[in-house]
Amino acid sequence: xxxxxxxxxxxxxxxxxxxxxxxxxxxxxxxxxxxxxxxxxxxxxxxxxxxxxxxxxxxxxxxxxxxxxxxxxxxxxxxxxxxxxxxxxxxxxxxxxxxxxxxxxxxxxxxxxxxxxxxxxxxxxxxxxxxxxxxxxxxxxxxxxxxxxxxxxxxxxxxxxxxxxxxxxxxxxxxxxxxxxxxxxxxxxxxxxxxxxxxxxxxxxxxxxxxxxxxxxxxxxxxxxxxxxxxxxxxxxxxxxxxxxxxxxxxxxxxxxxxxxxxxxxxxxxxxxxxxxxxxxxxxxxxxxxxx
Amino acid sequence: xxxxxxxxxxxxxxxxxxxxxxxxxxxxxxxxxxxxxxxxxxxxxxxxxxxxxxxxxxxxxxxxxxxxxxxxxxxxxxxxxxxxxxxxxxxxxxxxxxxxxxxxxxxxxxxxxxxxxxxxxxxxxxxxxxxxxxxxxxxxxxxxxxxxxxxxxxxxxxxxxxxxxxxxxxxxxxxxxxxxxxxxxxxxxxxxxxxxxxxxxxxxxxxxxxxxxxxxxxxxxxxxxxxxxxxxxxxxxxxxxxxxxxxxxxxxxxxxxxxxxxxxxxxxxxxxxxxxxxxxxxxxxxxxxxxx
Numbered sequence: 056x057x058x059x060x061x062x063x064x065x066x067x068x069x070x071x072x073x074x075x076x077x078x079x080x081x082x083x084x085x086x087x088x089x090x091x092x093x094x095x096x097x098x099x100x101x102x103x104x105x106x107x108x109x110x111x112x113x114x115x116x117x118x119x120x121x122x123x124x125x126x127x128x129x130x131x132x133x134x135x136x137x138x139x140x141x142x143x144x145x146x147x148x149x150x151x152x153x154x155x156x157x158x159x160x161x162x163x164x165x166x167x168x169x170x171x172x173x174x175x176x177x178x179x180x181x182x183x184x185x186x187x188x189x190x191x192x193x194x195x196x197x198x199x200x201x202x203x204x205x206x207x208x209x210x211x212x213x214x215x216x217x218x219x220x221x222x223x224x225x226x227x228x229x230x231x232x233x234x235x236x237x238x239x240x241x242x243x244x245x246x247x248x249x250x251x252x253x254x255x256x257x258x259x260x261x262x263x264x265x266x267x268x269x270x271x272x273x274x275x276x277x278x279x280x281x282x283x284x285x286x287x288x289x290x291x292x293x294x295x296x297x298x299x300x301x302x303x304x305x306x307x308x309x310x311x312x313x314x315x316x317x318x319x320x321x322x323x324x325x326x327x328x329x330x331x332x333x334x335x336x337x338x339x340x341x342x343x344x345x346x347x
Numbered sequence: 348x349x350x351x352x353x354x355x356x357x358x359x360x361x362x363x364x365x366x367x368x369x370x371x372x373x374x375x376x377x378x379x380x381x382x383x384x385x386x387x388x389x390x391x392x393x394x395x396x397x398x399x400x401x402x403x404x405x406x407x408x409x410x411x412x413x414x415x416x417x418x419x420x421x422x423x424x425x426x427x428x429x430x431x432x433x434x435x436x437x438x439x440x441x442x443x444x445x446x447x448x449x450x451x452x453x454x455x456x457x458x459x460x461x462x463x464x465x466x467x468x469x470x471x472x473x474x475x476x477x478x479x480x481x482x483x484x485x486x487x488x489x490x491x492x493x494x495x496x497x498x499x500x501x502x503x504x505x506x507x508x509x510x511x512x513x514x515x516x517x518x519x520x521x522x523x524x525x526x527x528x529x530x531x532x533x534x535x536x537x538x539x540x541x542x543x544x545x546x547x548x549x550x551x552x553x554x555x556x557x558x559x560x561x562x563x564x565x566x567x568x569x570x571x572x573x574x575x576x577x578x579x580x581x582x583x584x585x586x587x588x589x590x591x592x593x594x595x596x597x598x599x600x601x602x603x604x605x606x607x608x609x610x611x612x613x614x615x616x617x618x619x620x621x622x623x624x625x626x627x628x629x630x631x632x633x634x635x636x637x638x639x
Contacts, residue, residue: 076380088368133551182554262474
């Protein structure tokens with residue numbers, strides 16, 4: 056666990072489609088992967104329905120835990136059930152007001168769409184203006200691929216960031232405006248991971264080996280085992296991770312790289328002793344290198 | 348929103364792999380889809396790390412909202428970080444005790460694995476016994492494809508159900524033991540859905556049409572629009588859903604079928620009037636029929 060409070064994240068996803076099984080939440084995987092690679096630690100994810108009370112309550116509960124970042128996704132569009140900003144406004148007790156920058160961006164988007172023959176009418180209807188009504192003191196975040204801007208709002212110890220639920224828009228705003236916010240906050244971090252498959256030994260047989268190795272490498276390396284029922288026979292996947300700021304332990308990145316290599320080779324030796332086989336260590340190595 | 352309190356669900360997922368972006372949470376889509384098709388309404392999903400306090404706090408918070416069902420997934424295995432039952436035990440203040448039925452099942456599983464040449468040692472080590480240590484008053488749920496049993500525990504107004512995170516095991520226990528629990532509780536429900544694509548009109552232009560149609564069909568049909576940036580040009584997907592017990596409105600399933608057809612044809616007519624095009628209504632129809 057990081058002692059660095061600036062690395063604490065929570066994520067909130069808003070949308071009935073996620074709660075009736077219509078949509079697979081790929082945004083959650085994308086966001087947690089990127090945040091982790093930047094040195095952030097996601098403590099909790101919450102998914103609620105498109106209902107005002109549900110949204111406001113969830114935001115209030117999260118703010119009471121005071122993460123440094125709260126990333127909210129979904130419900131920023133023009134239709135009646137896009138009510139994330141209204142819910143947020145209630146939770147932080149800041150009224151919705153037209154943000155002039157956001158309004159200029161949204162207006163521009165519709166003029167552009169008209170030029171490209173996509174729409175015939177650029178009138179700023181209430182549905183369109185709604186996307187520029189942000190809680191007071193918010194900063195709009197430019198949306199390079201869609202219409203609804205993202206939103207950044209500081210509340211107490213937390214930077215709240217709202218992103219659209221459409222994956223392409225979420226990713227574009229994140230890359231364009233959110234990444235730098237996080238890097239500025241967390242500084243230079245290192246995240247390392249490594250994974251490999253073990254064949255022929257079950258998790259319960261591996262458990263004492265894991266306990267032994269992890270005790271020797273605590274608190275540096277986190278070892279996680281996953282039974283893989285999608286493979287024929289008994290397979291367990293090992294996944295090793297570590298994440299810390301470069302100055303941590305006063306030893307830098309090489310120190311953690313060495314530790315993760317140590318855990319991997321001790322686990323592999325233990326697996327061999329138990330009569331099992333280690334599969335795909337090359338792939339795992341390649342994967343790890345690509346993430347350093 | 349259902350007035351039926353017996354249809355209220357919350358879901359809790361436990362596992363660091365979900366919070367670092369290693370694993371895409373397909374269990375959440377599978378569970379919410381099946382629960383919805385049985386007439387259940389999932390209000391909230393929460394994802395927390397493999398940490399005792401995180402698990403206990405999340406369980407306590409969910410129980411304070413008193414859903415009829417709390418489905419927990421992940422952390423039932425034999426390794427050191429499988430601590431879901433310990434976290435649950437703390438949250439409901441019921442000690443972990445060896446459940447004789449669960450112990451017999453787990454023992455049998457290892458004997459079976461030995462017979463099939465998968466393991467050499469059937470000794471009931473602490474890691475293995477752990478999977479049979481359930482909070483007092485729990486009922487174990489048989490796992491037909493893996494080792495760790497599921498768990499059913501009633502606490503206050505809530506039926507708590509714990510399932511493994513491995514998808515094949517989660518699905519098998521759900522199909523074998525959980526479905527009937529839900530059907531007994533909710534009774535005969537109907538869930539209908541229908542979806543179709545609109546081409547050439549953006550969401551903000553469609554918003555007033557949606558408002559008009561939904562006002563006419565409230566509270567029966569829920570209309571949701573999703574911008575689809577994965578299609579060339581402007582596309583919006585409409586998704587119509589309704590879910591209610593068969594006796595509701597005193598009119599039965601045909602009544603809701605008629606309503607959903609009504610919404611669909613009014614939206615399609617509106618789209619044509621606005622100069623747009625409706626795509627794949629046949630597929631949507633087929634999809635809908637398969638879910639009735």
